Every structure is written in structure tokens, then in C-alpha cells.
Amino acid sequence: MSSDSDRQCPVDGDIDQQEMIPSKKNAVLVDGVVLNGPTTDAKAGEKFVEEACRLIMEEVVLKATDVNEKVCEWRPPEQLKQLLDLEMRDSGEPPHKLLELCRDVIHYSVKTNHPRFFNQLYAGLDYYSLVARFMTEALNPSVYTYEVSPVFLLVEEAVLKKMIEFIGWKEGDGIFNPGGSVSNMYAMNLARYKYCPDIKEKGLSGSPRLILFTSAEGAAPFLVCATSGTTVLGAFDPLDEIADICERHSLWLHVDASWGGSALMSRKHRKLLHGIHRADSVAWNPHKMLMAGIQCCALLVKDKSDLLKKCYSAKASYLFQQDKFYDVSYDTGDKSIQCSRRPDAFKFWMTWKALGTLGLEERVNRALALSRYLVDEIKKREGFKLLMEPEYANICFWYIPPSLREMEEGPEFWAKLNLVAPAIKERMMKKGSLMLGYQPHRGKVNFFRQVVISPQVSREDMDFLLDEIDLLGKDM
């Protein structure tokens, strides 16, 4: 048909095209395209989805979570390009070829669900959020107006309300968005908007020079950003003391609790965020320790004067008509910098429904207890050295191979130790036995950062981690 695409074919009622399309009575052609009936083969499509679901179930849900499988099947970029058929061609591939491709994608992907994936601030498999995520993909909603996303908007409202309760505010507002960085950007924009409400009309040039922290430069301080759970060390700022200063100087207090916010679920550990109820805004990512799936990030705002909407509304006429037949206060899309927006609250909601608040609390408690166990084991073992006592689930430590153990801790020692973590990391990736991050930080040479999250992880995995690092590094 596409060879015919340049021929203009006037529409003139029903054209008899029996010679071209014998099976179609009353076929209608426009620009050489037959318009009758849907053109997709639903049966074949459904069969493909079913077969792929079986593959995903076997190769990811079952196998990728199996501690006896490899965490990754490492290939360097140029080699992996050769192994995968990445090229997009003029003609499509048949279903069996596509299923092979799916199998390859899974095979060479890192198994972030694996009990020995400790590389990032997310890990493990939550069956409930996974189901919610499958539903999201199948329903393909966009969350901006009640008429197209009635359920997902109500779910977001319910989840935000509950998160606000855990922060300790009486009321508030919020929005799920694609990442902690975006949440922090929202907070800065809101604080700036509150400080300079005419910024939407006048732009930045009409505003005084703003800065984030107090200073004596003649600039106007407007926001303090505190962190609850830093990325590398898992450190928590003293929120109460910072809130005192903010109150005194009328500064917006934003708390980046993207990583540490989940401690609020635990009666035992929420003291890490003591004072958070005094914040003006909070970033909190349930896709991290609460395993809601990437991405699930909320920006929560104490203000109830509809600041999000005032700051971000663009009043798109095609979405936010004011003459709708329902209560348009449920059309929350004008609070967002995005237009299309995924229903990320839903997957967290499903997990929360499944586990209950107590189940989420237990997860946090267990992750932090496992962290405690690992710290104590590190202290006992020769060749392992803690960077600092952790406050949270980040355990930062050096592995000191036998050849360095007797050396004085001078410049040569540190220069040599700096090479150890990258070299062990290379070996563990190539072996595929576990994944663990390393980095230098604030003058400290390369050290490992172990992050404990998933309830699939056990004390045995902690022991394995230390044994394996020793095994991989003892000849260095």
C-alpha cells in the first residue's frame, strides 16, 4: 500500500475497491489507505503479550530474584552491541524474533531485584507494587484531569494525605513527580514564588538577587535546604536546630528526605527526622527504601493556599475548562511542571494496602537491623575498616588487602588503598556475584558503600558480601 501513497484518492462515499481488497465490501480509501476495520491483529498481539508475560515471569520475577543466579552478565559496551540486535530496520521482526530479543535484554540487564544487588538506593522486588506498575502500563493513564484519571487522582490524594500525616503536618498539599531532583526544584520554585509572587509575570530580572543561604552580600536569602539521609553517607541534618534559624529569619525550610524519609514509617527510627514537621516542604521517594518501583517521588508542601497551582498553573484551555460538569478542583494537572504525568502514587498505594503501615515499618526496621549487623561484623573482621558509624542504611567501609595491613596510614597507604575498591568492583562485575558501589568522598579515598533495603536480603547475604570482597581482594 505504501507504494501507492503519493496517489491522491478522493473520498466519494463508498468506493468499490474489490479488485484491490477482495475481502472488504464497501472499502473506503483515502490517500491510498484502506480505512475500514481496525488494522491491528488483536489475536496475534494478545498472544505475543501472553508469551512475553510468561517469559518475564520466568526470567525476571522467578529467576532474577534467585540468589543462586548471577546479579549481572557483564559485557563491555562494544561487545554488548555486537551481541544485541539493536538496529531498527525498514521491516519489522516476527514475534519469535522479538521474544528472543526480550530474552537477550533480560539476560544482559542487571538484576536489580537480586538479593545481592546493593549498588544503588533501590533494590529488591515488591510483588504488590509490581502488579500496580503492570496495571499502570496496561491502562496507560496520564494524571492531570479527573475525567481521564478518576481513580489515580483519588489514589494520589489519599497517598499524599497519608504521607503528610507521617510528616506530622495537620494538612498540606503535594505532587508526585519524576525524581528527588525535580522535587527539590519544585521546592525552590515555590519558596521563590512565595517570596516574589510577581515572578511569573516579571521574570527573574525583575527580582532581587536571591540566594539559598544567609550571607552578608546584600542578596536576599529565601530558602534553606536540609538533608535527611545523604546519598553517600546516609547522614541526617539536625532539623530542629535548622528550623529554629529558619523561623527566626522567615526562611523557607525544605528537607530533602528523598532517601531518609522512609524512616518516618518506623516508630523506632523516625527520630532521625526529629523536627521535620516544622519544614515548609519535604521531598520523599518511596521508590527507595519502600520499594515502590522507579520512579515514585513526592514533593510535599505544608502551605494550603494552593501555592503549587499559583506557581505552576498555565491554565491550558484544552485540559482545565472551568465549565465542566464535575468539581474541577479534582483536576490537579495545573500543579505540575509536566503535562502528561504518570500515576506514581498508585504503586506505593498498592504496597501500602498489601503490607499495611505495620508491614512497611517492619521493612524499615529490618533493613536498619541488617545494617547494624553488617557494621558489627565489619568491626570484627580483619581487613575491614568502617569509614564512620552509620546513621542509616548506608554502610561505608574500606577493604584493606593483606599487603596493606601492616603499612602505616600515610600518603602511600591511601594512594594504594584508593585503587583497591575499583579493582574489586571490576572483579565482582565480571564474576557477577554481587554489586556494590564505591566512591571517593570529601577527601576520603575510594570506599565501598553498602545499601541495605530489600526484605529478600538476609544475614547470610551480609556474611557473603564480606566473604566475597575478601575472596576477590585478598591477593591485591
Next chain:
Amino acid sequence: MSSDSDRQCPVDGDIDQQEMIPSKKNAVLVDGVVLNGPTTDAKAGEKFVEEACRLIMEEVVLKATDVNEKVCEWRPPEQLKQLLDLEMRDSGEPPHKLLELCRDVIHYSVKTNHPRFFNQLYAGLDYYSLVARFMTEALNPSVYTYEVSPVFLLVEEAVLKKMIEFIGWKEGDGIFNPGGSVSNMYAMNLARYKYCPDIKEKGLSGSPRLILFTSAEGAAPFLVCATSGTTVLGAFDPLDEIADICERHSLWLHVDASWGGSALMSRKHRKLLHGIHRADSVAWNPHKMLMAGIQCCALLVKDKSDLLKKCYSAKASYLFQQDKFYDVSYDTGDKSIQCSRRPDAFKFWMTWKALGTLGLEERVNRALALSRYLVDEIKKREGFKLLMEPEYANICFWYIPPSLREMEEGPEFWAKLNLVAPAIKERMMKKGSLMLGYQPHRGKVNFFRQVVISPQVSREDMDFLLDEIDLLGKDM
């Protein structure tokens, strides 16, 4: 266990806790939490996922795409809150209760896959992208470093390369991100960065006052944003003429082709974007007409001096270590304003592999041929009035009920006509027979905007659309 959570239980090798946990030999307790073995019941979780997948297959993939089913099961917000069990409680719900919840969520959600969902710039079900999206959710990757997302980073590279080819650039760069608005923000930041490379250090206060369009105010113009496919009317700016002006004045030309970019896949229709190869950056969302699933949005940049990285890099030590054992140029995370980022290129890649370039071209051609058909039908029917000849797949029209057909087109006529579309929309939502958007725009009173996308849609659905609007509105 949680009642025990305040008791500090020292770790002292293996503690015999046979009384508490009779089945566990050598149980280790920390802070009252047993650390042995994983605590999730994998079998039960897998069973839940399997049952939910069957439900999704039946109720969404099969039923929600059936033209004989309703597009939506409308309930006003307060009533829907009563029908759904939204509350998150201390204790979790059993699997059968969760499956009921899933069924309710599906039942009351809008079926954006339905052949008669014409409400937004996305619609329909693509079986291939759906499979890719299920895989994404199961694998739960974040795309920032090669070590954690080897396959997805290579796929993104391949897809960007191909999209750049269709724009007509010899080379370029790009990034998938969560939405056209975010793409546009990227473009403005890049243009600004190129104009004021010290903006990252000095901030906006150190820069001249910038504006987006030329003016005589003494400000510094730096960017022109053209649109290929506006949201309401589907209008295309004359890119070649705009590019002439930009070239003459050394302005960055950004083209927002979020909606219209997909016409580039069609040899017949790509002339709508004639001149796009002269742009400095392009926003293009394959989740719209190419049905890749929300969200799938690329910002493409002609510059090859690594502008994205220069503009956005934060050089996080825990991700972008320079002493890694592989080619770190594959760690593209420092090009992004996000840290965690979803592998959105992958779902578009899967569809492209399945259909081939020719299959994607056929989809675009068919959607535009169906639009053409609808326009011609509107012209023939009494009571329907086109707003304008469409350039693309947005067909904007008024329905004029019999009571207004003889009236002169004066202020009273327009005031009355303004009430018609909202009233018909209410009736169609409550009946659930189709979904179609309406809005006022640039002095025109409320009109319908019909968007044709999906290959599941046929000429019969176009006829139904007009019949149904007439049926719902003829007594007005």
C-alpha cells in the same frame, strides 16, 4: 516483633532463640528483628503476580480494547471515593482483597486503549511497547550508568541516533525525559548555557536579561521556539522561514515537535516539518502518535560538543567515578536533570523493531487518512461545522444542534453554541460511549477536538463519532 522493637538486643555471634523462633537454628536478632533468611514469601508473591497478570490480560488487554465495552464508567469524585477502598491501614489486606481492588481500579479507570477514546494526544494499545513496559517494570532499572543499565543505555543511544537521522542531522545528541515541557525546558537551558557559559557558576544575576524573542527593549534575544503540531489545532510553524531569521541573528532555534514530530516517519507527511534539520534542538514525543506509552519523550540536540553534559553535569562521585574499568563515556546520567531515570527509549525501540520503519509510517499515514475522511464527512453532514482545515490529526469542529441551525451567527448564537460541547461531553461521559475533548480557543467558543491516532480505530468509529454526537445533542 514490633512490640519488642525498643529492646536493644546485642549481636553476639549466633544467639539461640529457639523458644521464639523454633524453626530457625542459629537465628540472629538485632533490635528484636530476626535477620536469618529472606522474610518475603516468594511463592505467595509470585502467585499474586500471576493472578493479577491474568486479570490485567482479561480486563485491560482484551476487554478494554473492545469497541463493544464502555470507554469509561463515570462516577463523580465523592461517589467514587465511597466505591473504592482507598484507605491505607495499619494492617495489610489479603491477596484476594487486593485482586478485588485491582478489579475496581480497572473498572472505574478510563480505558485509554479503547478505540473510541479520542480525548488526548495519546490513545490505543501497542502490544509491543506494552511488553517492553512490562519488562521495564519487572527489571526496575535506572538509566544513568552503564554498569547498572548496560542494555537500556545502548538502546537509548540507538534510538536517539535513529531519531536524529529522521530529523535530518548528520549527528547530534539527546536525552529521553519525562515530558515535552521538560524537553522544552532543557532546550531553553541549553541555549542559555551556550549564550552564557558561566551561568552555572555566576547564576542568573550574573547574566544579561535574556528574552526568548527579538525585541527592542535592550534585552538579549537567545532563543526562538517554533511549534510543529500545536496541541489544540495541530498547526505547524513554517520552519524554513523561521530558521532563516535565526541564522541571520545567531539565535538558537528550538522546535517543539512533541506532537507533530511523528510525521517525520512518513515520506508523505514529513513536509509538514520542512526545514526541521536547521533546528538546534527538537522535542519529539513518541508516546503520542507512535503509541510508545506514557511517557516517551526525547529532546534532541544538534550540537556535538557535549553541551548537555556541560550544562547539567553535577559530577556525583557515587555514580560517575572516573576510575571505572569500562569506557565511562557510556555513563550518560550526567546529561540529565534527573538522577533516577526510566528507560523510556526501550518501549519505542521495541515497537520500532516489531513494525519496522515502514510499519510506523503506515500508522502515521493511516491516522492522517482517517482524519481526512472525518473532515470530509463533517463537511457533508448537517449540523457539523469545521473550525478550520486541519493540517494534522486534530479535527476541530462545532456541533450545531437543530435549535440553533437557523439562527444568525451573532453574539446570541455564539453564546448558546458555547454551552453545547460541555453539555454533550457530560452526556457522553455518563453514557460511556466515547471520549472527545472540547475547549474554547483564541476567541472561538467551545468546540470539539477529535484526535485520531490508533490503528485500532476504523472508519466505522469516525461515522459512530458523528452519529453519537448528533444523537446526544439533537434535543439541545
